[in-house]
Amino acid sequence: MFHSSLKVTILVAVIFISNCFISQVVMNSFEPEILIDASTGPYSFDFNGDGDIEFVFLVQDLTGDTTIGGLPATYAGAGSVMEAVNGRPAGAISAETNAFEVINLNEGDEVSSSQEFGTEASFALGIDLLINSAVIGLIPYQFGAFLGGHGFLGADFLIGTETHYGWIELSVLGDGSQITLHSYGYDATPNTSVIINTLSLDQMTQDHISMINHGNTLSVSISNELLGGELRVFSLSGAELHSVKLENTQTVVDLTDFKTGVYFVTAPIKGGLTSQKIFIH
DSSP states (O other), rough: OOOOOOOOEEEEEEEETHHHHHOEEEEEEEEEEEOOOOOTEEEEEEEESSSSOEEEEEEEEEEEEEEEEEEEEEOOOEEEEEEEEEEEEEEOTOOOTEEEEEBBBTTOOOSSTTTEOSSSEEEEEEEEEEEETTTTEEEEEHHHTTTTEEEEEEEEETTTTTEEEEEEEEEOOOOOOOOOOOOEEEEESSOOEEEOOHHHHHHHTTTTTTEETTTTTEEEEEEETTTTEOOOOOOTTTTTEEEOOOSSEEEEEOTTTSEEEEEEEEETTTTEEEEEEEEEE
């Protein structure tokens, strides 16, 4: 039932020029945003592009029979749901239901080992039902931390055998009929907490540059003011492996000679550099 959809991202990580240290926090923006409803089917989400799916997002049309106080009733509505495959969402045990529920985090919150992470197979993001009882009448039922709102889902997941922490920015319509995925981020350093922060994504837009990695190519778009700058490719150890002078506003960099693995790419922005972490297949 799971399928992959092309994930078009602007992947950024701030680089400190003074000592050539590249941050391990990787942030990504979906462009265009991913819209999921009952007609699109499920969307498989992979934090770091290694082929291991962490979560599957899906929307279901919900109809059926139930009972209220022992009396028969019917229900109809929609539910936005997330299935956990190789990841675990942050949340807490509900005092009302005694079940684990995901929580809606804010920008600036930390995702770390100090939080609780759910081990269930499926989690409700937003459920909106109308229950019809012949005796009681119509009863609305709404549930889920993201229903009718926007926020951030904290998570942990494995890269190999090591735990990493990340977040997913998402929203759910008030009737539960659509999930929108906006952006996500994670710390590439194992066992390291991560602060939810989309400011660097905004900075990339302001700096008029985008770098989109797909397979063995890197498509770079820049504004005229950045022409003449240099794009550089580094290994994770910091060794420079390749450089390209950006002489056009649109440049496609061929990476077929590189071995499969993860690399850092740096490129000019106004007043400094930005970097992108890419995965070459």
